Amino acid sequence: MHAFFTALGxxxxxxxxxxVVVWIVGTGAAVHFLPTLSSVVNNNNQDFLPxxxxxxxxxxxxxxxxxxxxxxxxxxxxxxxxxxxxxADVAAVQTEAKLAAGVxxxxxxxxFGISPDHRALQLEVLANVAGFSxxxxxxxxxxxxxxxxKANAPPGLRLYVAGQVADEVAQNEASKTSGNETQELxxxxxxxxLLLIFRSLLAPFITLLPAVFVLTLSGxxxxxxxxxxxxxxxxxxLLLIVIILGAGTDYGLFLVFRVREGIRDxxxxxxxxxxxxxxxxxxxxxxxxTVILALLSLLLATFGIYHDLGIPLAIGIxxxxxxxxxxxxxxxxxxxRAVFWPSKPRPGQAQGGLWGTVAGxxxxxxxxxxxxxLALFGALAAAATLYTPSGFAGAVKAPAHTAAATGxxxxxxxxxxSSANPTNLILEYPTSVWNDPAVLEKxxxxxxxxxxxxxxxxxxxxxGASIAPAEFEHLHALLGNPKLLGPSPPAGVPEFAYQxxxxxxxxxxxxxxxxxxxxxxxxxxxxxxxxLDAVPSIRAALSKAAAASxxxxxxxxxxxxxxxxxxxxxxxxxxxxxxxxxxLIALLLALVLRSAIAPLYLIASVVLSYLAALGLSSIxxxxxAGNSGITFLLPFLxxxxxxxxxxxxNILVMxxxxxxxxxxxxxxxxxxxxxxxxxxxxxAGLVLAGTFAVLAVxxxxxxxxxxxxDIGVGLALGILMDTFLVRTLLVPSTxxxxxxxxxxPAKVRPGTASPGTGPQGPARxxxxxxxxGGPDGHGGGGLNGGGGPGRLDGNGHGRVERxxxxxxxxxxxxxxx
Numbered sequence: 166m167h168a169f170f171t172a173l174g175x176x177x178x179x180x181x182x183x184x185v186v187v188w189i190v191g192t193g194a195a196v197h198f199l200p201t202l203s204s205v206v207n208n209n210n211q212d213f214l215p216x217x218x219x220x221x222x223x224x225x226x227x228x229x230x231x232x233x234x235x236x237x238x239x240x241x242x243x244x245x246x247x248x249x250x251x252x253a254d255v256a257a258v259q260t261e262a263k264l265a266a267g268v269x270x271x272x273x274x275x276x277f278g279i280s281p282d283h284r285a286l287q288l289e290v291l292a293n294v295a296g297f298s299x300x301x302x303x304x305x306x307x308x309x310x311x312x313x314x315k316a317n318a319p320p321g322l323r324l325y326v327a328g329q330v331a332d333e334v335a336q337n338e339a340s341k342t343s344g345n346e347t348q349e350l351x352x353x354x355x356x357x358x359l360l361l362i363f364r365s366l367l368a369p370f371i372t373l374l375p376a377v378f379v380l381t382l383s384g385x386x387x388x389x390x391x392x393x394x395x396x397x398x399x400x401x402x403l404l405l406i407v408i409i410l411g412a413g414t415d416y417g418l419f420l421v422f423r424v425r426e427g428i429r430d431x432x433x434x435x436x437x438x439x440x441x442x443x444x445x446x447x448x449x450x451x452x453x454x455t456v457i458l459a460l461l462s463l464l465l466a467t468f469g470i471y472h473d474l475g476i477p478l479a480i481g482i483x484x485x486x487x488x489x490x491x492x493x494x495x496x497x498x499x500x501x502r503a504v505f506w507p508s509k510p511r512p513g514q515a516q517g518g519l520w521g522t523v524a525g526x527x528x529x530x531x532x533x534x535x536x537x538x539l540a541l542f543g544a545l546a547a548a549a550t551l552y553t554p555s556g557f558a559g560a561v562k563a564p565a566h567t568a569a570a571t572g573x574x575x576x577x578x579x580x581x582x583s584s585a586n587p588t589n590l591i592l593e594y595p596t597s598v599w600n601d602p603a604v605l606e607k608x609x610x611x612x613x614x615x616x617x618x619x620x621x622x623x624x625x626x627x628x629g630a631s632i633a634p635a636e637f638e639h640l641h642a643l644l645g646n647p648k649l650l651g652p653s654p655p656a657g658v659p660e661f662a663y664q665x666x667x668x669x670x671x672x673x674x675x676x677x678x679x680x681x682x683x684x685x686x687x688x689x690x691x692x693x694x695x696x697l698d699a700v701p702s703i704r705a706a707l708s709k710a711a712a713a714s715x716x717x718x719x720x721x722x723x724x725x726x727x728x729x730x731x732x733x734x735x736x737x738x739x740x741x742x743x744x745x746x747x748x749l750i751a752l753l754l755a756l757v758l759r760s761a762i763a764p765l766y767l768i769a770s771v772v773l774s775y776l777a778a779l780g781l782s783s784i785x786x787x788x789x790a791g792n793s794g795i796t797f798l799l800p801f802l803x804x805x806x807x808x809x810x811x812x813x814x815n816i817l818v819m820x821x822x823x824x825x826x827x828x829x830x831x832x833x834x835x836x837x838x839x840x841x842x843x844x845x846x847x848x849a850g851l852v853l854a855g856t857f858a859v860l861a862v863x864x865x866x867x868x869x870x871x872x873x874x875d876i877g878v879g880l881a882l883g884i885l886m887d888t889f890l891v892r893t894l895l896v897p898s899t900x901x902x903x904x905x906x907x908x909x910p911a912k913v914r915p916g917t918a919s920p921g922t923g924p925q926g927p928a929r930x931x932x933x934x935x936x937x938g939g940p941d942g943h944g945g946g947g948l949n950g951g952g953g954p955g956r957l958d959g960n961g962h963g964r965v966e967r968x969x970x971x972x973x974x975x976x977x978x979x980x981x982x
Contacts, residue, residue: 166447173490174442178435181495188492192378195385202384202402205391215467218730219704223720226591229674230681239309240277240328241265241288244575246321249283252653253319255664258286259652261316261324265290268308270301275648278668279661281630285579286664289671292330306334310568327572329586335567350859351410352377355852359414362848363421365505371496372421375488376413380406383481396473400798403873404474407860408806409481411853412456415813416449416489418852422845424497425505434501438494446490448820451757452813453486455750459805462746466738468731471801520843521836524897528832531898538895542773542886548780551787554732555694555794586691587622587683588723590707592716597677598624599641602634604714605680611710612682617703620685627668630661640666646675691725694793700729732797739801746805747772750812758819759911766899767815768808770891775807778883786875796875803876807883814846814892822900823908831904835897843893850888857881 177184214221243250243258262274270293277287292305306326313324352373359369384405391397423445427437460482463475497504527534590612598605605624612621625632632640640662644650647670654663673680688699704721711719747768754764779800786792821842825834861877900907 167443170446171439171443173446174439174494177442177491177494178439178498181498184491184495185499188378188488192382195382199385200388200392202388202391202397202405205388205395205397214469214727214730215734218727218734219720220722220726220730223589223591223722223726226593226718226720227589227679227681227722229676229679230591230671238328239290239292239306239326239330240572240576241290241309242325242327242572242576242579243286243288243318244323244325244579245284246323248321250279250286250322251319254322255286255652257316257318257322258288261312261318262288264312264315265309268292268305268312270305271309275670276650276664276667277671278627279664280579282579283661285575287576287580287668289328302330303334306331325572325575326569327576328569331569331572332586335569350862351406351856354855354859355410355414358848358852358855362418362844363505364508367500367506368421368504371493371500371504372417373410373414374496375417375492376410376485378492379413379481379485379488380409383409383477383484386480386484387477390476395476396469397477398470398473400470400802400873400876401474401477403860404802404876405478405481407856407877408456408478409485411856412453412482412813413485413489414852414856415849416452416485417493418845418849419445419449419452419817420489420493421497421504422848426841428502428505434504435498438498441497442490442494444824445817447757448816449489450486451753451816451820453482453489454753455808455812455816456482458749458753459746459808462742462749463805465742465745468734468738470731470798471735471738471742520847520893521840523893524836524839524843527839527894527898528835528901531901534894534898535902538890538898539773542777542890542895545778545780546773546776548784549776550780551783552779552800553694553783553787553794554735554797555697555792586724588686588691588703588721588725590682590684590703590710591720591722592680592682592707592711592714593718594678594680594714594716598673598680599677600638602637604716605637606634608680608710608714608716609682611713612684612706615702615706615709617687617699617706618684619687621682622684623682624669624672624680627665627672630665632662632665636662637669641669646670647673648675686725688725691723692728696725697728697732700726735797735801739804743804743808746808750808754812754816757816758823758908760908762903762909763819763907766903767812767819767896770815770895770899771808771811771887774811774883774886774891775804778807778879778886779803781882781886782875782879785878795879799875799879803879803883806880807887811884811887811891814850814887815896817846818842818892818896819900822897826908831907832901835900839893839897846888846892850884850892854881854884854888857884 241261243254243261245251245254262276265271265288266274268290271290272293273291275289275291277289279286290305290309293301310326316324318324355373356369359372360366363369363372387395387397387405420441423441424434424437427440428434432440457479460475460479463471466472466475502509592608594604602625609621609623609625612618625634625637640658641647643658644655644663644666647667650663650667654660671681672683686696686699686703688695690696700721703725707719707721710716751764751768754767755761758764782795782799782803786795818838821838822831822834825837828834829837857877857880859877861874861881905912
């Protein structure tokens with residue numbers, strides 16, 4: 166591996182200009198020819214349910230009423246501002262129904278009746294949007310809206326879109342803005358932080374530039390996959406931004422800090438770049454590998470959001486790894502010392518600083534450090550028992566001031582028994598209810614007696630106005646299938662009764678064996694935690710109503726039922742995937758560290774910090790903020806990302822300790838490694854935690870803001886604890902306690918460094934002023950002792966070039982780019 170990354174380092178330096186051109190042309194072509202990521206975002210969480218879930222079974226049961234589950238309902242609402250609807254209004258709505266039926270992908274147009282106040286009329290347009298494909302849904306809603314002027318509505322009659330699909334389209338549009346805000350704020354935050362870290366003008370931009378390239382390129386690649394069936398949720402879109410900008414900047418920091426270290430040790434900038442790739446290339450690759458393995462383990466999930474999260478984010482990280490090992494070294498080689506201007510990395514500058522001092526105290530007293538740390542983390546981990554899952558609220562509400570929000574408000578006003586987001590109770594009977602409507606009254610009475618519903622809209626109350634069972638049976642005998650009726654009643658049939666009967670098509674199937682009740686929940690909006698918790702009771706109440714009325718099958722459909730099933734599926738996935746991810750990452754750590762012992766406590770440290778972060782989040786959001794719960798996505802995403810991203814820092818500090826241990830005793834190696842890598846880990850942790858904090862701020866203003874806030878804050882807290890406590894305190898103290906057992910079964914002893922691989926190899930001018938260069942490539946001589954800058958020989962080993970160097974204080978020749 167060392168030989169491979171040494172060769173890669175030389176390659177990127179030699180062909181630096183060609184590498185930059187390839188990245189620019191490739192990214193530009195992807196943006197031009199491939200779709201954008203935001204164009205395929207799917208915010209319909211029900212569409213991510215496994216096919217075996219009860220909510221999906223209920224949707225399948227309702228197919229005789231509403232068709233296949235791929236047919237999504239768009240409500241078209243006609244409202245007269247003043248006075249009752251006129252025959253001309255009804256005729257205009259009928260014209261609109263014909264126009265809507267001619268829209269591409271529209272399969273059915275159902276008449277939903279006149280409102281009890283006689284001022285509004287409702288149509289339901291069923292469109293094939295390929296499982297709530299965002300592009301197809303947006304096209305359908307826009308095409309329907311475009312037909313409104315052609316209906317020639319009389320003065321005073323207005324047409325609106327409403328319902329879940331219209332809300333989804335409005336939300337997807339808002340999510341594009343939310344994603345752009347998250348990306349822009351993240352970039353600004355990272356740049357400002359990097360300016361403080363490097364104290365130079367160019368280094369922040371060069372460090373961040375590869376991540377920006379990757380974000381653009383991978384977004385186009387994922388967009389192309391999304392257009393061919395890969396489901397991409399808003400969570401995926403936002404996390405892709407954060408993980409690429411955060412993790413990409415981390416990898417950049419690993420490399421740039423090592424380049425600066427090489428320049429400080431006397432290397433020519435190009436050699437410093439090549440050496441940095443040789444030294445940290447494996448660490449960066451292993452860090453990316455842990456993230457990719459954790460993400461690919463999500464393919465075993467049954468919940469679609471988790472399952473479909475793995476491939477897009479793994480693509481992003483893999484692309485970031487390639488950029489970190491090619492594009493970034495090429496840029497650093499091109500700009501040379503100018504990267505760090507106006508600061509000037511000078512040979513012999515002190516390394517270690519604060520973290521070296523802290524590490525020195527830790528290795529002298531490792532037991533108290535470890536005990537205090539475990540006690541603190543244990544107390545926070547105990548608070549994880551306070552965690553209560555909440556729903557994914559906000560997924561079915563259009564943003565305020567949009568046309569869909571206006572339509573939803575008018576729907577609630579004129580159809581008080583209806584809802585833009587109802588919970589659907591489906592019942593299947595052995596014989597037709599058209600001839601035995603008494604069973605419908607028994608079912609309705611049983612549901613009302615449960616006390617779980619504030620509104621019950623069903624076959625005997627379409628649109629909110631009641632129809633007696635005898636009249637229901639009479640109208641069916643007289644008029645037949647309600648789906649086939651036109652806008653005007655035959656002679657002798659009252660207008661309002663006729664229009665109400667036409668609306669029966671939504672509640673009773675043509676054969677009369679499948680019926681539905683559209684209800685509003687006493688627990689509240691279907692997206693709330695209270696509604697989610699009420700689902701078992703709702704299903705029990707429906708089963709009781711089915712038994713009372715003679716139904717042979719039943720099911721609860723709608724957002725509340727879907728969220729409940731999602732939460733249950735999420736918990737199942739958590740217990741199933743976490744052990745697999747732990748084993749995979751432990752094996753990778755064992756290979757990278759050549760140890761069977763170190764991966765055990767490194768994984769344990771991540772698990773402990775995960776539980777502590779979840780406990781702290783529970784205290785903040787549930788105990789202090791008074792929320793009913795935290796989004797059920799947080800525990801799963803927090804574990805996956807803390808496990809994967811937290812190991813980045815483990816790998817960096819442990820590989821550096823191992824490197825230093827080849828030339829120093831273990832305690833001194835720990836002090837040196839933590840002193841040198843501490844600033845890198847601190848900087849990387851602040852960048853990553855900051856990007857998650859930006860996600861919490863920017864994402865909270867978009868659709869599903871509460872859960873995005875929970876995810877952002879929870880992950881930021883976990884990363885900060887990893888950065889400032891676990892990697893720089895607990896892990897070093899554990900290493901100091903275990904001693905040589907850290908590397909078992911391998912043996913790492915001082916003086917075993919191979920040529921060119923020790924920490925004082927080609928990057929350092931090691932000996933006193935009068936010492937010669939050593940056989941391992943250590944530079945002989947001191948800064949003023951005639952020792953020239955270190956160079957790499959043809960084998961990637963260190964050597965020293967003798968050259969005249971001006972004494973300190975005298976002008977130095979300009980650095981070669």
